[in-house]
Amino acid sequence: MVKPPAYREIYNESATNPAGFWLDAASAIDWITPPVTALDESNAPVYRWFPGAELNTCFNALDRHVLAGRGSTTALIYDSAMTGVKKQFTYDQLLTEVSSFAGVLFAQGVTKGDRVIIYLPMIPEALIAMLACARIGAVHSVVFGGFAANELAVRIDDATPTVMVTASGGLEPGRTVEYLPIVEKALALSHGSIRTVIVKERRHVAGLAADFAQTTAHDSTHSPANDQPVTWVTWDDEMARASPSAPVAVAATDPLYILYTSGTTGNPKGIVRDNGGHAVALAWSMKNIYNVHPGDVMWTASDVGWVVGHSYIVYAPLLAGATTVLYEGKPVGTPDAGVFWRIVEDYKVKVLFTAPTALRAIRRVDPNLIESARYDVSSLETLFLAGERLDTETYHWANDGLHCPVVDHWWQTETGWPIAANLRGLAPLAIKPGSPTVPVPGYQIEVLNGKGVPVAAGKEGNIAIRLPMPPGTLAGLWGRADGYEKSYLQVFPGHYATGDSGFIDDDGYIFVMGRTDDVINVAGHRLSTGQLEEALAGHPAVAECAVIGVKDELKGQRASGFVTLKAGVFIENSVLCAELIALVRDKVGPVASFRDVVVLERLPKTRSGKILRKTMRQIVDGEPFIVPPTIEDVTVLEDLTLALVGHPGAMKPA
Incomplete structure (x- = not known):
């Protein structure tokens, strides 16, 4: 060969x-x-x-x-x-x-x-x-x-x-x-x-x-x-x-x-x-x-x-x-969390390409990949993911559970x-x-x-x-x-500006941490949403998460986290929030000044799986917002607004 x-x-x-x-x-x-x-x-x-x-x-x-x-x-x-x-x-x-x-x-x-x-x-x-x-x-x-x-x-x-x-x-x-x-x-x-x-x-x-x-x-x-x-x-x-x-x-x-x-x-x-x-x-x-x-x-x-x-x-x-x-x-609900693996078996799929949000949806309903065991997925050589940042928890869950390379x-x-x-x-x-x-x-x-x-x-x-x-x-x-x-x-002459922030390590590997407008400035310290979300995703109860920067009179911005839970997980909100705050402090440091966590049934997303962080930020900050035309389900924004009773100024769409 x-x-x-x-x-x-x-x-x-x-x-x-x-x-x-x-x-x-x-x-x-x-x-x-x-x-x-x-x-x-x-x-x-x-x-x-x-x-x-x-x-x-x-x-x-x-x-x-x-x-x-x-x-x-x-x-x-x-x-x-x-x-x-x-x-x-x-x-x-x-x-x-x-x-x-x-x-x-x-x-x-x-x-x-x-x-x-x-x-x-x-x-x-x-x-x-x-x-x-x-x-x-x-x-x-x-x-x-x-x-x-x-x-x-x-x-x-x-x-x-x-x-x-x-x-x-x-x-x-x-x-x-x-x-x-x-x-x-x-x-x-x-x-x-x-x-x-x-x-x-x-x-x-x-x-x-x-x-x-x-x-x-x-x-x-x-x-x-x-x-x-x-x-x-x-x-x-x-x-x-x-x-x-x-x-x-x-x-x-x-x-x-x-x-x-x-x-x-x-x-x-x-x-x-x-x-x-x-x-x-x-x-x-x-x-x-x-x-x-x-x-x-x-x-x-x-x-x-x-x-x-x-x-x-x-x-x-x-x-x-x-x-x-x-x-x-859909990845779940049509009819269950095993439909992806059924299609792999039926058609001997060699390469599957989907979004991390699809995997997180499956993981939330079927955290132990029980559904995949019903099907023969041996034809699958590689699982490619793109569209949203792939957090390490979801990577390990898929990579270890499917026994084929997971490629972000x-x-x-x-x-x-x-x-x-x-x-x-x-x-x-x-x-x-x-x-x-x-x-x-x-x-x-x-x-x-x-x-x-x-x-x-x-x-x-x-x-x-x-x-x-x-x-x-x-x-x-x-x-x-x-x-x-x-x-x-025009932003950087001689270059195409991607609008994403990140870094390249000593081995030449690229790490994309999020959109540049998702960087949170806490008292002069620039924190990437990707870094904070990585910490939250490490909690065993968390299925999906999003972090946004919201207005803070003292520090300019503060980080606010939104999480959904895996199916079958029961944990007191106060306990979960305390553990998540401790996780961020441990992995990112006290500079993140992280203390806000909201538990949701679902996160607002586009039909391609991108989390609508900008819209979430506008809602939390009490700013008028327009419902994005690509939103998957507008009722999620209504649920989010109701969940923000403790936050000042949550508003309805403009």
Whole structure:
């Protein structure tokens, strides 16, 4: 067996000869016009990768595998814990569906460069619609199914799409969400770029209206605010009459998709991803970071509305010729805390990628991993985690209980693929709990002080990435020519500002401690929320925790902790609080001045699992706040407000 290359050897090559490194990586992609030049520096500090090259991303994800004789290989597995529906698509079958829906879009007047809004639940049609856009050179913008009408409207107005693809509704545990009334309201609020709405009817879903004609009062003359006529059609009817579309050539630098970052209201920030750099980076990552190859099964337990879903549910596994799993459900409650392990057994999953919050949800209900013992999870070689900081307690719980490596890795919507990881396709490095390990080749990471000067090893500061960024990272912000530079490149000239704080140790391992605006300043002492949360998570009764900085007249800020308990744990609040305060004093020191603990049933989170620390801080400080559009369950904020009776000034939303 060939020994995999060492990380340091590969990383040094990417740093000393980036042009040669990425031109070599580009050979994994089928090009219409191959790249000759790797990097276009003419518009620095905003760089472009593979200028002059042409390709089609959908062709690389589907057609080329079929042409290579792998059409009968399973491309997509759909498993809905919400409905019980299970379905599989070979590469041949998926190509047929995608090329047909590309024909549907083309028949509706969508051509290269036009935008399409995709507002769908986690069903195969979401993936098919994304790839169909890529096939004809259209730019897709996926918006979470069930997102509020006003949030959908501002994204419509920003991207100015001509077509929307939606469904009759989606499912949440214990309830259904009707999409069509939300879509109608969004159209009325927007300024009329939408000409056609394509609706996938979910007739088999109990609780959703069975018939499109009965549930919609609109017809082809229905008009939003500016009287632009909108035509409503059904997915199935249009597919029945569709003529398949062939892939079209697009420039490597042409946009593939727009993805709006969470919490955008009024002035949305649409991250633009290109075609060429995106394909090259994701193909490289599958082999070298995830160690996933043709025929392997990768399950990313996320949502296509997030960047994780874009990259590692849809594009990367298919670019690699692997099998991807699309899961509609939750880590617990659909039906129990064993559903993840059931899917691993059923489909022989090699790599599972999810968020730490999903593991903490499972741990809270099943702290001893009893459910996992019911299933054969021996196929699982690696569990990857990203999206929230992975605390060491959750790491050890999963690593020891599952007996496979648990790999924390760190990246952002803006980067589109990992910044730091333990690269499993190379000779793996030792894992340090609490660290996403080392920079991925292509990323030159530095920790800077407030003046932009690098700090010593072990000292916390602002994490920044030296320019140029590697392929696959954001190409810009939609509709804002100078938005990228103003938002990310001016804070530390010559660098991309990640907005995260942390440090690099003597071995070159990166420790990401939290967002820079989550740093707590207690009487002049800067404390990271990650450090404090690490201490709280060490208590055997604690399932999840969050620490925020709240106003303090004497010290400026004080640290306030919020915890949830594991299932079946009974402990007096006064005892728990005393023990947690002692833990922080022991592990962080008296300088933390930690004395506030609130026990909650649930922590407020986004649908991707990020804890809403800013919103929590605003509530505790008595400031007006806006409910984030990405919140998973708004009732959690109401519970939080009730739990803060002892805190001054808790307020309702503005």
